[in-house]
Amino acid sequence: MQRDIIQNWFLPHPPEMVWQFLTDTELLKHWFMENNFKPVIGHQFTFHSKPKIKMGFDGNIYCEVLEVIPEKRLTFTWKGGPGNGKITLESVVTWTLTPQDNGTMLLLEHTGFKGVKNYIISMVLDKGWRTGVKKRFMASFQQYEYETTRR
Amino acid sequence: MKQPAADPFQAISDPNRRQILLLLAKESQTINALAENFDMSRPAVSKHIKILFNAGFIAINDNGRERHCTLKQDGFHALQEWIDYFDKFWHTKLKKLESLLNQTAKTKKHNR
Numbered sequence: 001m002q003r004d005i006i007q008n009w010f011l012p013h014p015p016e017m018v019w020q021f022l023t024d025t026e027l028l029k030h031w032f033m034e035n036n037f038k039p040v041i042g043h044q045f046t047f048h049s050k051p052k053i054k055m056g057f058d059g060n061i062y063c064e065v066l067e068v069i070p071e072k073r074l075t076f077t078w079k080g081g082p083g084n085g086k087i088t089l090e091s092v093v094t095w096t097l098t099p100q101d102n103g104t105m106l107l108l109e110h111t112g113f114k115g116v117k118n119y120i121i122s123m124v125l126d127k128g129w130r131t132g133v134k135k136r137f138m139a140s141f142q143q144y145e146y147e148t149t150r151r
Numbered sequence: 152m153k154q155p156a157a158d159p160f161q162a163i164s165d166p167n168r169r170q171i172l173l174l175l176a177k178e179s180q181t182i183n184a185l186a187e188n189f190d191m192s193r194p195a196v197s198k199h200i201k202i203l204f205n206a207g208f209i210a211i212n213d214n215g216r217e218r219h220c221t222l223k224q225d226g227f228h229a230l231q232e233w234i235d236y237f238d239k240f241w242h243t244k245l246k247k248l249e250s251l252l253n254q255t256a257k258t259k260k261h262n263r
Contacts, residue, residue, distance in 0.1 A: 018252065110241065
């Protein structure tokens with residue numbers, strides 16, 4: 001089973017401009033993270049941020065560009081871990097740009113989570129998580145067990 | 152030396168440990184009663200329980216000779232913290248993108 005993170009964001013700017021901010025390495029540094037990104041399919045790059053040792057994250061996100069459709073869609077892999085090349089988070093990020101009302105609807109999808117850890121992370125990223133943590137956690141847990149044993 | 156904090160995700164990565172949590176979600180039980188649900192030895196079950204205990208998923212109370220296990224919130228809260236972080240991450244980044252775009256558009260207009 002896969003659960004996805006989805007966020008929609010309206011920006012009062014044309015897709016061409018938004019695309020530039022999503023793909024220009026210098027601009028990405030300003031709003032996103034330090035990087036060596038290039039909008040070229042197959043290009044491998046890294047985002048750098050602060051390590052979260054307690055969370056098993058060394059601050060590096062290892063990526064590879066999967067899809068580039070100028071001003072429409074950008075897809076790349078998103079992998080992270082505690083360091084020493086160990087990967088515990090495997091996922092895919094997709095940006096989709098749609099022109100709307102003299103602006104752009106920007107859709108973020110963070111998908112393809114693998115493993116229990118990521119399954120749980122993505123599951124609880126759903127809205128309404130704040131209440132009934134334990135109850136929902138357990139219900140989904142049971143669902144997960146059910147699905148793994150069925151395989 | 153201080154022991155590193157137990158990783159709650161690591162704790163629930165094992166199917167037997169998830170099974171233990173599910174059993175405890177239904178009702179609190181003694182370690183002996185829990186062990187009856189598994190093919191492994193009692194020491195093996197105890198080891199799993201210890202890992203869950205260290206990650207804050209269960210509490211153990213000594214009741215005479217019996218050791219009684221109940222579900223505890225701490226482990227779940229640790230998971231939620233991680234998740235909240237991730238949730239906020241994208242929201243913050245998108246906000247930043249928006250303000251940078253607004254700023255750039257303003258400057259462009261101004262320079263025209």
